[in-house]
Amino acid sequence: MSLAVLVGTRKGLFVLRGDEDRRQWTVEEPLLTGWDVFHAITHDGAVYAAANNFVYGATVQRSTDFGKTWERSEGLGLPEESGLTLEKTWHVEPGADGTLWLGAAPGVLFRSEDKGTSWQPVESLNAHPTRERWNPGAGGMCTHSIQIDSKNDQTIYIAISAAGVFRSDDGGETWVPKNKGTAADFIPDDPFPEVGQCVHKLLVHPAQPERLWQQNHCGVYRSDDRGENWERLEGNGLPSGFGFPLALDPRDPEVALVIPEVGAENRVTPDGRLGVYKTTDGGKSWELSSNGLPEPAWGAVMREGMSFDRLDPSGVYFGTQSGSVFVSPDGGGEWIEAASQLPTILSVEVAEWQ
């Protein structure tokens, strides 16, 4: 097994293979051609891809031979009585005891107990009593973030755009909104509602799971009490609170990276450059990390488009809407363009690959 980067694009899944130094990269022939791959992971010897096609709908594709052959999930959909129809699959996340979780649009969650062959709708979330106050963002009403507490696998967080963050402390049986202190500036008569926030990405630190971060439509936030309270972290070097991707260094809970955009009305990176902003003090201050990144550039990176690896030193990876993948083998000190001219990149995940 060796290190690979799974790059989900508008036109298939690409696998990048790196050398030990993470400085030389090759791009392999695309997998799942014809599918929009919103997110792909490897887990327990299988590859899972949230795959969508504009004609043929939404599914999860699974491969147990590293992409040589694929199987579609069976009967993925929402019950008639829900009044909902599955629109897109967004994110696959491994949970406790072999469970897999799937986030999808319109604002729904599924779980699988048979390694992704079949998926059951999670009615406790899908029929949540606050649902009438949820609204779709520009990308649809997507359940895009699913995070498991590494010290208590019965605690699960999800985030929906635009419904906010929800936490379950009982393995998914019940869900409570956790949006206190996060803004919804687009609701002028109630800018701090219980639900309805447009979270763009939510992550829980794997080594310090009471610490959560989110990149929101309205700011970057950190919580140190499992989402009970959120602190807004803009300013102090961050040029904008608007952006989509977020990455946490698994080796250091003080380190987070974001890639801001000018704002909701102009979704390109600020100052005419492709810039990653990094904090090493829990969000008190931010510094530009752009050594090796192109300038001038007016880029953008999607919400699933940035990831850390688990190596030492930590490497970080992101892919742009313009089809480039950048790798930093030293956590953001220097960037290398590992691939270019790919289709629009939707997701980047580090994987163990055969």
Added chain:
Amino acid sequence: MAVTVLLPGLLADQAGGQKEFELDAPTVGAALRALPVRDLLFDEHDELRSLVNVYVDGAATRERGGLETELEGGETIRVVAAIAGG
């Protein structure tokens, strides 16, 4: 008497590489629902996906009775993705 169903490339890939099916079915809908890619042609509420077009012997079924179009046998049903996307 059997009818023939022809699938475009992506659907054929999802059907294990088979692009042509011979099967017995009384209607166009029954023929499509007998395929191993039924879930890609119909949503979970059994509605034909809006960008899937179906032709019987060269004629669009949306203009002729849709999924209820009756088959006598010997027809060729062709599934075509609508022109859309980028």
